[in-house]
Amino acid sequence: MATRSIRMFYKLEGLFCVYKPPGVHWKLVRDQIETRLLQGVNSIPPQPLPHAVKFLAEPCRANAESTALTLSAVSVPVLAEHPLVSGPEFRQIKVGVGHRLDAFSSGVLVLGVGNGNKALNNLYRTRVTRDYTVEGEFGIATDDFSHTGRIVERSTYDHITQDKLERVLAMLQGANQKALLMYSNIDMQSQEAYELAAQGLLGPDGKSAPILTGLRCIRFQPPHFTLEVQCLNESQKYLRKVVHEIGLELRSTAACRAVRRTRDGPFALREALTRQHWTAADVRLAIQQYHVSKRQAKRCRAPSGGPSAEPNQIDANSASQQTEPDAETRVAP
Numbered sequence: 156m157a158t159r160s161i162r163m164f165y166k167l168e169g170l171f172c173v174y175k176p177p178g179v180h181w182k183l184v185r186d187q188i189e190t191r192l193l194q195g196v197n198s199i200p201p202q203p204l205p206h207a208v209k210f211l212a213e214p215c216r217a218n219a220e221s222t223a224l225t226l227s228a229v230s231v232p233v234l235a236e237h238p239l240v241s242g243p244e245f246r247q248i249k250v251g252v253g254h255r256l257d258a259f260s261s262g263v264l265v266l267g268v269g270n271g272n273k274a275l276n277n278l279y280r281t282r283v284t285r286d287y288t289v290e291g292e293f294g295i296a297t298d299d300f301s302h303t304g305r306i307v308e309r310s311t312y313d314h315i316t317q318d319k320l321e322r323v324l325a326m327l328q329g330a331n332q333k334a335l336l337m338y339s340n341i342d343m344q345s346q347e348a349y350e351l352a353a354q355g356l357l358g359p360d361g362k363s364a365p366i367l368t369g370l371r372c373i374r375f376q377p378p379h380f381t382l383e384v385q386c387l388n389e390s391q392k393y394l395r396k397v398v399h400e401i402g403l404e405l406r407s408t409a410a411c412r413a414v415r416r417t418r419d420g421p422f423a424l425r426e427a428l429t430r431q432h433w434t435a436a437d438v439r440l441a442i443q444q445y446h447v448s449k450r451q452a453k454r455c456r457a458p459s460g461g462p463s464a465e466p467n468q469i470d471a472n473s474a475s476q477q478t479e480p481d482a483e484t485r486v487a488p
Contacts, residue, residue, distance in 0.1 A: 159199045160244045167192065167248075167435065168269035169442035170278075172419065174427040177261040181252060184264060188433050189250045192268065195435020197243040204232040251275050254285065254419055259301060260391040262287070262416030263427050268438070282359070283420030284368055284385045289411060291398040293378040296408035300395035310408045317375040323404045324370045324382070327397070331367040335387075338363040365389040367397070379412070421448075 297304030369385030402409025
């Protein structure tokens with residue numbers, strides 16, 4: 156029979172997302188969440204100790220001077236099952252990390268608990284886009300494209316206008332759209348290409364170079380500006396390099412001040428758990444909400460008279476048993 160701690164752990168299995176603050180490595184975030192989950196699961200009051208029947212030898216009560224012994228059956232608790240003897244029921248919990256964020260960046264970081272790690276494989280295989288807000292600053296260039304790097308060049312930026320910036324963004328987006336078609340390995344004159352494009356499922360076949368599927372300016376206050384980016388197969392270093400290249404196209408220089416992920420596939424920033432909510436109770440609630448939203452989306456996609464047949468859905472129950480090499484996981488108890 157499953158104990159209370161095991162039943163609690165079953166309710167924690169699934170996917171959820173947290174908000175990773177800047178300046179913190181993703182491994183530290185994972186380790187802290189794992190520690191809090193262990194504390195939450197092991198803090199559940201244990202079940203009453205099982206009892207065993209033992210025969211105890213006692214002196215005969217009929218005659219105090221007699222040395223005869225009598226056997227009596229008594230029920231005693233099995234102390235070997237006591238938590239102070241056996242230790243905590245869970246010593247480690249398998250926690251996996253989805254698309255990672257470097258220490259400089261912040262935003263949505265998807266994690267999986269238990270069998271939810273299998274769903275991280277689908278998250279890697281499906282062509283889901285990720286959204287970022289990228290902040291830049293004109294006038295400086297650094298060795299690592301970020302504002303904290305060593306400054307290698309300074310330049311003027313008074314000639315830059317929002318119209319010029321948007322023209323450069325349109326040029327970059329057009330070049331990336333051509334790359335998207337090239338990496339899709341689909342005949343653009345076919346019916347299949349039309350149907351995939353109409354459903355928004357046209358994307359690279361497997362791994363490819365980073366592709367920007369959307370790029371627009373949402374704030375322009377020279378020397379500072381903010382971009383909204385949708386992309387595939389990206390890294391945060393690549394996004395910082397894009398800011399540097401935008402500065403060069405505008406006959407100036409630019410460095411990245413911040414990279415924040417606002418969406419990773421079905422997980423949005425509004426659903427991310429902040430540091431004070433990295434507890435077993437809040438994680439359990441977030442996983443339950445994810446399962447509810449997934450079932451609702453499946454019912455909305457399902458045609459009348461039949462179940463949904465979405466090929467790229469992220470399902471922890473039907474995910475592949477293979478382990479993604481990029482998904483950092485821990486050993487389960």
